[in-house]
Amino acid sequence: MKSRRFSAFVDAILGNRRPRRFEPRAEDADAMRAAIELRASQPGATLPSPEFVADLHRRLADEFGDADAEATEPIERPVSRRRVLQGITAVAAAAAAVGVVVDRELLNPADDGKTTATAKSLEPDHGTWQRVAATTDVPPGEVTPFATATTVGFVVNDGGNLRALSGVCTHQGCLLKHNQADGRLDCPCHRAAFSLDGDVLFQQFPGTLAPLPTVKVRDRDGNVEVYAPPPV
Amino acid sequence: MPVNDDDPSEPTPMTNATGPAASPPAPPVRPLGTIAHLHSVGPDRYPDWESIYLDNVERLYRIMYSRVGNRPDAEDLTAEVFRTALGPLRVSASIGEVRAYLLATARTVLAAHWKRRFGTEITSIDMEDDLASLNDPPAESDAPQRVARILAALPERYGRILELRFLQSYSLREAARAMNVSLSNAKVLQHRALRRAAQLAEEAR
Numbered sequence: 001m002k003s004r005r006f007s008a009f010v011d012a013i014l015g016n017r018r019p020r021r022f023e024p025r026a027e028d029a030d031a032m033r034a035a036i037e038l039r040a041s042q043p044g045a046t047l048p049s050p051e052f053v054a055d056l057h058r059r060l061a062d063e064f065g066d067a068d069a070e071a072t073e074p075i076e077r078p079v080s081r082r083r084v085l086q087g088i089t090a091v092a093a094a095a096a097a098v099g100v101v102v103d104r105e106l107l108n109p110a111d112d113g114k115t116t117a118t119a120k121s122l123e124p125d126h127g128t129w130q131r132v133a134a135t136t137d138v139p140p141g142e143v144t145p146f147a148t149a150t151t152v153g154f155v156v157n158d159g160g161n162l163r164a165l166s167g168v169c170t171h172q173g174c175l176l177k178h179n180q181a182d183g184r185l186d187c188p189c190h191r192a193a194f195s196l197d198g199d200v201l202f203q204q205f206p207g208t209l210a211p212l213p214t215v216k217v218r219d220r221d222g223n224v225e226v227y228a229p230p231p232v
Numbered sequence: 233m234p235v236n237d238d239d240p241s242e243p244t245p246m247t248n249a250t251g252p253a254a255s256p257p258a259p260p261v262r263p264l265g266t267i268a269h270l271h272s273v274g275p276d277r278y279p280d281w282e283s284i285y286l287d288n289v290e291r292l293y294r295i296m297y298s299r300v301g302n303r304p305d306a307e308d309l310t311a312e313v314f315r316t317a318l319g320p321l322r323v324s325a326s327i328g329e330v331r332a333y334l335l336a337t338a339r340t341v342l343a344a345h346w347k348r349r350f351g352t353e354i355t356s357i358d359m360e361d362d363l364a365s366l367n368d369p370p371a372e373s374d375a376p377q378r379v380a381r382i383l384a385a386l387p388e389r390y391g392r393i394l395e396l397r398f399l400q401s402y403s404l405r406e407a408a409r410a411m412n413v414s415l416s417n418a419k420v421l422q423h424r425a426l427r428r429a430a431q432l433a434e435e436a437r
Contacts, residue, residue, distance in 0.1 A: 007404060007419050010426075014397065018304040021349045031426035032354050036301030037433060038398040038426075041375035048293040052307050056314065057285060064281055064318050147399045150376060172303075177401040188401055 006031065013039045016174060016189045043152060044173025124150075129218065129225040138162070138224055143178050143196060151228040153215050154178060154185065156196050164217035164226050165198045170210040185212070276326050281318055284330055289314070291366050292338060298375075299342055299355040309345055313338045331366050335359060382432045390425035397422065 005022040012019035013035050024032060040046055132146035138157045145154050145167060152175060153167040165185070167176050174189035184201055185194040191204035198212035216227035278284045292313060297306040317337040321330060339357040346353045383391045389411065396402040396410060408418035 003419055003423060006423060010397070010422065011404070013301045014401070016303045018302055019349075023351055024354070027427060028423075029352060029354055030430035031423055032350075034426040034430035034433060036299065036355060037375075038379055038394065038429070039301040040298040041373075041379040042398070043376070046294040046297040048290055048297075048307070048310070049303075052293075053289055056289065056307075056311050057282070059311070060281070060285060060314055060318060063315065145400045147395070152399060175399070175401045 010035050014188070016045075016172075042173075042175055043168050047173055049172055124227070124229040126229065127216075127227045128230045129220070130228055130230075131223045131225050133224040135219050135222045135224055143180070144224075145178060146224075146226065148226065148228045150230070151215065151226065153226070154196075155217060155224055155226070158196070162217050162219055162224060163197075164215040165194075165196075165212045166215060168212075169194075170212060171203070171205070176212075276328070277324060278327060278330060281321070284318070284321065284334075285314060287327075288331065288334055288366070291369055292334060294369070295335075295357065295362055295366065296338065296342070299357065300345070305345070309338070309341050312341045316341065328367065332359075332363060335363050335366055378433070378436065382429050382436070385432055386425060386428055389421060390428055393418065393421050394425050394429065 005020075006024070006028050009019045009022070009024075009028075009032060130148050132148065133144050133155060138144050138155050140157050140160050142157050143154055146152070146164070147167075151166075153165050154176075155162060155164045167185070168174070169176055169187040169189065169192060171187065171190060171192055174187050176185040176194065177188055179186045179193070182193075183196060185196070187193065191202070192209060193201040193203075194212050195201050198214060200209045200211055203209045218225050218227075278287065289310065293306055293310045296309045296313075297303070300306050300309065313334060317334050321333060325333070335357060336359065339359065342355070342357055343353055346355070383394055385391075386394070392411060393407055396407040397404070402410065404418050404422065405415055407422075408415045411418065411421075413421065
């Protein structure tokens with residue numbers, strides 16, 4: 001019973017959901033702390049969504065704004081895109097996935113709905129080629145997840161041609177999961193899925209979703225290597 | 233500097249806090265809703281409450297997320313910090329004082345969250361370390377490297393189940409299948425692996 005509740009806690013953390021309350025045993029507390037730390041270290045996990053930042057801004061303006069102050073700037077204006085980009089780019093840079101979450105532009109390329117979202121390539125400034133699998137592990141038709149110290153993604157062998165995609169959802173940074181049955185990459189956090197080319201197959205939330213960025217990949221001496229930032 | 237009011241129902245982060253919290257008592261609290269009138273000039277001051285919010289919301293959210301590990305709680309607690317702190321905060325306080333106050337409030341809010349939901353504090357905010365990262369967010373987090381080191385240091389099966397669950401988003405059932413164990417064994421394995429990971433993380437600090 002208790003272990004089921006602990007497992008439910010881990011499931012909630014992994015799904016970015018609010019865990020249900022329970023009374024943890026002494027030995028659970030340490031494990032809960034580790035689960036939180038592992039979850040928070042995932043690329044992009046600690047980024048606040050622009051919607052949350054703007055919504056809280058509006059709520060605080062309702063509560064603390066000064067209705068009499070004519071000279072002050074309009075309080076209800078949403079957070080400027082520039083501001084969000086400045087802040088979030090800094091956060092994204094800190095978010096570990098140096099090769100994956102580089103810029104908020106990659107996550108939400110078109111909040112005005114006018115720009116067509118296009119896939120981008122992730123190329124680190126100071127990358128190295130890093131082995132992620134043996135070539136024989138990725139035969140034609142195979143999809144293999146990989147994780148370097150700084151980058152997570154999938155290597156796809158499409159009829160003998162290798163390609164690598166970021167494994168981070170461009171919505172809010174959740175880690176994607178390979179759905180083998182349907183041949184696609186699913187986001188476990190919200191209803192969204194990408195093709196093995198990185199294109200958006202569907203999303204069930206408003207706004208534009210960017211395709212998955214590609215990561216450089218090569219086959220070298222029987223090894224599959226991706227070009228990613230080295231470990232610090 | 234920021235102050236608390238005398239209402240016992242209000243959090244009292246400044247009295248609990250260490251470091252910056254030990255500053256001298258502040259002037260009386262202003263009534264709510266007058267923040268926008270109090271403009272103070274100077275390079276180390278915020279011009280208004282919106283500047284306080286915009287400059288700190290992402291920094292605070294990031295700290296909060298790293299303590300609760302899920303978005304709904306991180307959002308609610310971040311909102312609670314600002315709603316609690318912006319009332320008594322004077323805009324004329326220095327940026328350092330504002331951040332210390334926000335963090336002290338965050339510490340109280342987080343502690344209350346854990347007590348309320350789980351009866352015990354699972355994680356907490358450290359006034360010294362977290363204030364340093366609030367003031368000067370690291371350009372690059374070392375969390376993935378630290379986690380990679382921890383996973384590598386775990387016994388093979390412990391590392392494997394955590395990698396499947398946390399890096400490859402496997403469900404517990406899928407992880408059990410991949411490791412050729414029963415679901416209940418996978419649960420036990422996951423629990424033990426996390427406990428061991430917590431020990432290693434503690435040792436690493």
